[in-house]
Amino acid sequence: MFSERGIRDTLVAMTVGQIAHDAVTTTADESVIDAAETMDTEGIGALVVEESSTVKGVVTDREIALAVAEHEGDLSGVTVEDVLTEGTHTLSEDDESIEAARTMAEEGVRRVPVVDESDSLVGLVSLDDVVALTGEQLGDAATVIEKQSPGYEP
Template sequence: MTVSDIMRHEVVTASPETPVHEVATTMRDENVGSVVVVEGDEPVGLITDRDIAIRIAADQLDAEEMDAERMMSTDPVTVEADTGLFELSTQLCNEGVRRMPVVDEDGDLAGIVTLDDLAVLLTGELGNLAGVIDAESPPY
């Protein structure tokens, strides 16, 4: 199984010039916790709901005066769609991130994968394993 099997193909994106208040509104309306900032089809940054809360509220900045480029984490850690899930989990851990834009062989945005996506898959798989164990175990 690879990243392409669990990634979300529809990604909420913004351009570097998008005002942060529009990014936050989009996050709310789309019910997502992050927006990938793209130039053309290439991911160049990532903005999370936490970034907005911490940087805007804590520093008392004006969201209407900030654009995505000033808010985003630059050089986002990406993963290729054909990466295996074990490698994905290792990369998430090593990089200390919860979300990764998925890129194709040209480096263009193909989707996004999150720690939550991986956790849902693994929880389902663990449930299947528990069912096997339960079926093979004697009654108590």
């Protein structure tokens, strides 16, 4: 993947859509118990909340855990909307991949929904995705350094 163009050029060449993965969705009126069961079944820590085919927010396992304390363990009447962080920022699938890390830092979040030009959900990009991409690119950069610097040993 990496060429001698440099790490920045490689990061820019990748889009958010290329590093995003499929998102599991829920609705605002679903119970947090059902949402937690979905997260458990899917082995994930967040669900994208959709309303009328648009992203309304993201609900995380952390928000559900905090709701347990707030509601003293009785989540029987608590819905996703009750614990949802609204106003979730989204990224366009055509945004440069470097925008994912920048957005996460600015918003203080680990996951950002990715949408297409009509604002329909196409995936979710996570901090794990950004770290994996960065690690891969740094490994490729090290290979170039080793090839261009005979005798170099890390």
